[in-house]
Amino acid sequence: MNDPMTAPVGPAQDTSKAPEAAGWEPVNVREFERHAQLMLSKNAFDYYASGANDMVTLRENRAAFNRLRLRPRILRDVSMVDTSTSVLGQKISSPICIAPTAMQRMAHDSGECATAGAAAKAGALMTLSSWSTTSLEDVAKAGGPGGARWFQLYVYKDRKITEQLVKRALAAGYTALAVTVDTPVLGRREADMRNRFKLPEHLTMGNFVSAGGAHASGTKDGGNDSGLAAYVASLIDRTLDWNDIKWLRTICGSMKIVVKGVMTAEDAAESVRQGVDGIWVSNHGARQLDTTPATIEVLPEVVAAVSGRCEIYLDGGICRGTDVFKALALGAKAVFIGRPVLWGLAHSGEEGVSKVLKLLHDELVMALQLTGCTRVSSASRSMVTHQTSYYSKL
Ligand SMILES: Cc1cc2nc3c(=O)[nH]c(=O)nc-3n(C[C@H](O)[C@H](O)[C@H](O)COP(=O)(O)O)c2cc1C
Ligand SMILES: CCCCCCC(=O)C(=O)O
Numbered sequence: 001m002n003d004p005m006t007a008p009v010g011p012a013q014d015t016s017k018a019p020e021a022a023g024w025e026p027v028n029v030r031e032f033e034r035h036a037q038l039m040l041s042k043n044a045f046d047y048y049a050s051g052a053n054d055m056v057t058l059r060e061n062r063a064a065f066n067r068l069r070l071r072p073r074i075l076r077d078v079s080m081v082d083t084s085t086s087v088l089g090q091k092i093s094s095p096i097c098i099a100p101t102a103m104q105r106m107a108h109d110s111g112e113c114a115t116a117g118a119a120a121k122a123g124a125l126m127t128l129s130s131w132s133t134t135s136l137e138d139v140a141k142a143g144g145p146g147g148a149r150w151f152q153l154y155v156y157k158d159r160k161i162t163e164q165l166v167k168r169a170l171a172a173g174y175t176a177l178a179v180t181v182d183t184p185v186l187g188r189r190e191a192d193m194r195n196r197f198k199l200p201e202h203l204t205m206g207n208f209v210s211a212g213g214a215h216a217s218g219t220k221d222g223g224n225d226s227g228l229a230a231y232v233a234s235l236i237d238r239t240l241d242w243n244d245i246k247w248l249r250t251i252c253g254s255m256k257i258v259v260k261g262v263m264t265a266e267d268a269a270e271s272v273r274q275g276v277d278g279i280w281v282s283n284h285g286a287r288q289l290d291t292t293p294a295t296i297e298v299l300p301e302v303v304a305a306v307s308g309r310c311e312i313y314l315d316g317g318i319c320r321g322t323d324v325f326k327a328l329a330l331g332a333k334a335v336f337i338g339r340p341v342l343w344g345l346a347h348s349g350e351e352g353v354s355k356v357l358k359l360l361h362d363e364l365v366m367a368l369q370l371t372g373c374t375r376v377s378s379a380s381r382s383m384v385t386h387q388t389s390y391y392s393k394l
Contacts (some may be wrong), residue, residue, distance in 0.1 A: 061317025321363025
């Protein structure tokens with residue numbers, strides 16, 4: 001297996017098969033996606049890009065942001081803008097954080113290490129997937145001692161494996177566990193079914209190498225189906241409930257606990273009752289239950305139910321600085337981006353991720369300036385309205 005820290009530029013960056021991609025400097029996230037489509041194998045691009053079933057929610061995650069209108073304030077000296085903030089007491093340079101996405105080495109040989117390097121350079125928070133193609137220890141090393149890092153947890157049926165993973169994350173300096181709660185079974189991703197999705201043979205699930213066998217390969221023979229769905233069905237614990245969150249608290253040491261995948265006021269209120277440290281509003285990038293609402297649409301009900309008792313984060317469909325602004329204005333403490341990071345990786349590894357982070361950061365700064373805000377906490381509820389509110393006043 002290649003050492004991800006020193007691996008040569010891999011086939012994903014070979015533009016000889018995609019001459020249209022050579023020298024293309026995308027100017028927005030959607031162009032990074034189009035570029036990635038030219039560069040990546042169909043197996044990899046479809047896995048990264050698709051949503052579940054008819055992808056209604058995938059479209060909604062974007063469309064709902066576009067239905068919101070901004071109400072800018074004027075004459076407020078925006079010559080200096082400060083985007084810094086904090087999550088769970090940790091200072092970060094920007095409210096734009098990195099969501100966990102599995103198997104990043106399909107996008108670039110340097111995969112998760114490149115993402116960690118770019119995050120550390122930008123002072124951004126990175127969340128590493130349980131299903132990383134690099135070990136969590138190597139990713140921590142790549143991010144360096146100052147890097148802000150959370151670890152995303154999938155709970156395995158084999159609780160010893162789960163417990164070891166949690167202990168390793170603690171030892172490696174991850175400061176929070178983002179427990180993903182929306183994935184008792186894998187969503188129906190039809191492109192992966194058609195492609196009979198498989199993790200390429202030269203890659204492994206970096207956190208499970210010592211567990212060996214199916215744990216490390218990341219896919220099982222799914223027959224005519226996606227190998228990922230078969231892997232999840234055989235190894236991931238679908239009995240997960242609130243008692244497991246209590247159990248995780250007993251083994252996670254100083255790491256905080258964030259539940260990732262909250263979509264209703266009821267579950268937000270229950271999460272607070274159960275004493276979680278943070279609530280992550282997410283529909284898993286529209287890859288699990290299709291026809292749920294967009295995340296930005298459910299944010300207000302979650303904010304109301306939580307009523308300031310813990311931090312709230314949001315992901316899903318963010319690809320503009322104005323999207324970030326809208327989520328902050330509606331009560332998110334920070335936002336997370338999933339696919340945009342993969343598109344940056346596919347473009348040019350660490351440099352590509354840095355470019356995506358900078359692009360979104362610059363767009364956020366401009367959104368703040370043009371709405372009359374000099375810091376992220378100035379983005380307020382009154383600055384966002386639904387497009388229909390203008391028609392109702394006619
Ligand atoms: C290719 C891919 C892999 C993902 N892998 C994980 C994962 O391992 N763990 C997890 O909790 N969420 C995973 N997610 C969901 C993301 O963390 C996040 O919720 C979602 O991507 C946000 O939407 P966005 O891609 O529109 O930014 C994955 C998403 C994608 C697109
Ligand atoms: C227990 C479900 C694992 C899902 C695999 C990675 C992921 O979250 C995704 O593909 O989406």
